């Protein structure tokens with residue numbers, strides 16, 4: 001049977017593995033740490049603003065399983081917080097084992113603590129005696145030397161780390177969930193195979209961006225704050241004037257939260273931990289705010305000093321998620337664009353996994369139409385990467401430029417039937433559920 005090798009087990013890698021498996025391929029998923037979901041272990045916000053529409057489009061196209069898990073693991077549903085409506089917050093302590101069980105039940109061969117460090121490539125000989133321009137990956141080399149063969153590969157290694165990037169473009173390794181010191185650095189497979197990676201920029205022209213939130217231990221907060229979080233999912237705590245740092249809004253990845261409310265208040269969300277919606281916050285200053293006298297960071301451990309640096313490794317790709325210059329490499333998630341979010345990772349990963357199997361069958365890759373939000377985001381993000389402004393933009397259904405575009409184009413909806421009807425009109429109903437092999 002044909003083998004699909006997925007490198008990187010974040011939300012996009014899990015979605016790609018599931019999608020390829022459902023299409024009938026043998027799938028191995030390589031993940032460098034001891035946990036699936038990558039940054040999905042520290043997030044939790046789903047279905048806010050345009051993410052609701054995108055989630056329902058995926059469900060209608062047959063990629064329903066991961067959304068069923070995040071819905072089932074939600075501590076709060078249909079809540080509002082500044083700039084955001086109808087959000088759900090999944091419990092970050094519950095979701096990973098559910099995804100791991102699902103993938104195993106579906107027959108995905110999950111290889112944890114399997115870090116890809118290199119590739120073996122070849123060039124195809126053409127019938128006219130020339131050599132094809134694109135390389136073909138034959139094997140992935142793991143740290144330790146083992147080689148993993150495949151017929152087609154999906155890279156979903158994200159864009160966070162390695163430590164050198166957090167040092168050069170941030171405030172050093174802040175010990176985030178990816179735990180590079182223990183499990184080793186991220187490696188760009190597209191670059192190893194001869195492709196060139198694109199680096200996102202900040203407004204001031206510097207490279208990368210800080211992750212925009214952290215987790216506090218909920219028990220380290222006052223009883224009152226804990227109660228508010230448990231009951232409503234949200235707490236908005238005004239900051240004294242001297243603690244307001246508006247410049248932090250430009251630093252962060254998550255432009256959907258770069259609103260004044262997020263500079264003037266501490267906004268907490270209940271994801272099992274207390275998710276603090278700012279890239280980092282000096283602990284001593286934080287402890288001067290009523291309710292935070294004993295506050296402790298759970299993630300990143302050094303959240304008082306900095307956060308992880310992202311967006312330094314985007315593969316050039318087409319709208320079918322195939323990486324440029326490599327015949328049999330597809331990509332998804334942050335690897336495939338300056339995307340922010342779990343929903344965005346699942347959307348792009350599902351398409352990448354599906355198209356990997358189409359490649360095996362010699363079929364034309366599926367490109368999603370711009371008449372649905374997922375297709376439009378994938379196309380729009382790609383077109384914009386060619387511009388300087390586009391490198392400073394982050395692409396998410398949840399806010400900022402792209403959510404405005406969704407509304408302008410009439411793509412935003414919270415009506416499940418309407419969304420399913422749209423998907424059906426394009427002939428995409430349950431497309432990810434169809435077996436091809």
Ligand SMILES: Cc1cc2nc3c(=O)[nH]c(=O)nc-3n(C[C@H](O)[C@H](O)[C@H](O)COP(=O)(O)OP(=O)(O)OC[C@H]3O[C@@H](n4cnc5c(N)ncnc54)[C@H](O)[C@@H]3O)c2cc1C
Pocket residue numbers: 007008009010011012013030031032033035036037038039040042043044045046114115116117156157158159160178185186187188211212213214308332333334335339340341342343345
């Ligand atoms: C602190 C924080 C909070 C966030 N909160 C939210 C939120 O509430 N809601 C939301 O929608 N989004 C949130 N996001 C953004 C969201 O988590 C990401 O955009 C999305 O999950 C990225 O998924 P991914 O699969 O592309 O990449 P990642 O999650 O980065 O996954 C990449 C995976 O590849 C593995 N890997 C890397 N290199 C190798 C290698 N060489 N070999 C094997 N494995 C490798 C990594 O260990 C990792 O597991 C948050 C991000 C952060 C950092």
